[in-house]
Each structure stands twice: as C-alpha cells, then as structure tokens.
Amino acid sequence: MSLAMLMGAGIDISVKALADDYGTAQIVLLRAVMAVPLVLLICHLQGGLKALATPYWGWQLYRGLLTAGANFGFFYGLAHIPLINAVLLAYIAPVLIVLLARPVLGERVGPHRWLGILIAFAGVLTVLQPGRFELQPAALAILASSLCWALLSLSNRRLAGIVSTGVLTFYTLPVSALLAGVLTAGAWQAPAPVDWLLFAILGICGGSAHFFVAMAYRHAPAGVVAPFEYTTLIWTALAGYLFWNEQPSSWVWIGGVAVIVGGYLALRARD
Numbered sequence: 536m537s538l539a540m541l542m543g544a545g546i547d548i549s550v551k552a553l554a555d556d557y558g559t560a561q562i563v564l565l566r567a568v569m570a571v572p573l574v575l576l577i578c579h580l581q582g583g584l585k586a587l588a589t590p591y592w593g594w595q596l597y598r599g600l601l602t603a604g605a606n607f608g609f610f611y612g613l614a615h616i617p618l619i620n621a622v623l624l625a626y627i628a629p630v631l632i633v634l635l636a637r638p639v640l641g642e643r644v645g646p647h648r649w650l651g652i653l654i655a656f657a658g659v660l661t662v663l664q665p666g667r668f669e670l671q672p673a674a675l676a677i678l679a680s681s682l683c684w685a686l687l688s689l690s691n692r693r694l695a696g697i698v699s700t701g702v703l704t705f706y707t708l709p710v711s712a713l714l715a716g717v718l719t720a721g722a723w724q725a726p727a728p729v730d731w732l733l734f735a736i737l738g739i740c741g742g743s744a745h746f747f748v749a750m751a752y753r754h755a756p757a758g759v760v761a762p763f764e765y766t767t768l769i770w771t772a773l774a775g776y777l778f779w780n781e782q783p784s785s786w787v788w789i790g791g792v793a794v795i796v797g798g799y800l801a802l803r804a805r806d
Contacts, residue, residue: 569738
C-alpha cells in the first residue's frame, strides 16, 4: 500500500501540472491509454492474457464505474484547489472504508470506530471551510471521488483470491477510457512534447497504483491496509511546496490532522 500511495502521489502531481492546459476528460483518457501496456504485461506475467476472458463481468463493470467516478472527481478537484487540500480531503476514504465495511463486508462497527469516524468528519469540515462557497464544487467532487475509491477498495477485498490482481487492474481502465473518449470528442488539445512525458508518468503510476492496492487487499484485512494511504501526504505536501509554493493555512493542517487521527482510530479500534 505504501508503494501504491507513492504511485498515487505521482498521479496527483502529474494531474496538477497538466490541469491548467487540459480538460479533465482528456487527462482521464490519456491516463487510461498510457496504463494499458503496463497492465497487459502484468496480466501476462501472472498467468497469461486468457484470464481477461473470464473476469466476473458484473463486478468489473461495477469497478470500472467506480474508477471513472474516482478519476473524474479527483482530477476535477485537483484543477481547482491546492494539491495538499485535495489530498487531505481525499483522506476521508479510509474512514469511508470502515463505515461501509459492515454493509459490504459484514464487519462490525463499534463505538470506538464511530468516535474515530466523527473526529474525521469534523476534520473534513475544517478543511472544507464551508463559508468559502467558491471551493465547494471542487471539494464535493473530491469527496464523491473518495466514496468511489472506498467502494473500489472494498471490492478488491471481496474479490481477493478469486480474480488475479492483473485482471482487477486491467478492468479499471476501459469504462474510464470510454467515458472520457466521448467527452473529449471535439475538445481534443494536442499535448506538447514535454506533456507527453507527464501523461506517460500518469499512466504508469495509475496502472501501478491499482495493482499494488489490489495486492495489498489480497494479503491483509481492510483495517490493516487502509492506514497506509496516509503516506502519500509526505510526497504531495513536499511537491505542493516545491512546485506550486503552496502553504496551507493552519485550519487546513488542523483539519487534516483530525482526519488522519480519526481515520487511524476508526481503522485500528477493536470495536
């Protein structure tokens, strides 16, 4: 999961660098296209491409739609708010994993976990700063993206041992590519040569992140794996400061700490 979050930081940084010049749909499209060769190689090494023919179609359509929601929501949000704010808001995803663990996985959510959830949501409200209405559409898009990511993560746990990680990773791509292709038609912007490198990094990091997440949930329970999502804060905070001179307000950091503490309590509580 730590490797997945390093790759996730690569996604965030690349998207932030591209967002001023390209629409969200084009970024989603090229991210998916660039990831295909790497993911096909992973599938080949894990037993051959024939496994792609029997992927549990219903599950993969569901996961593809969740991936599209996660990508479109987060990439749109990154284009409109600072990188570190976006990442801190996205940290509600591990808390949502706990909240959804009972209906999806049948795991019990006791009083200590509810306490952690409440602390984390208070942190989200602090980061959101509801009085600043101009930020709400982008912030809400990131929260919707986090919900999609949480459900996608739980589906990894449900399919662990049934479908290979390579197949799980591959089928996160087609739905996003199809939707993004439709939305990009007539609005294509030819990338500059240096931007092709960023799109390639985006695709490689995207394919690798989904693979490592699927592998993590294959080998450990959701409550053990999810806290490692917080490691991406190290890379995104550093990049936001170095590349965009982002210096979040004290309220953003206070809210972010509350989200992380609440998420950790919710994930590690025994009841």
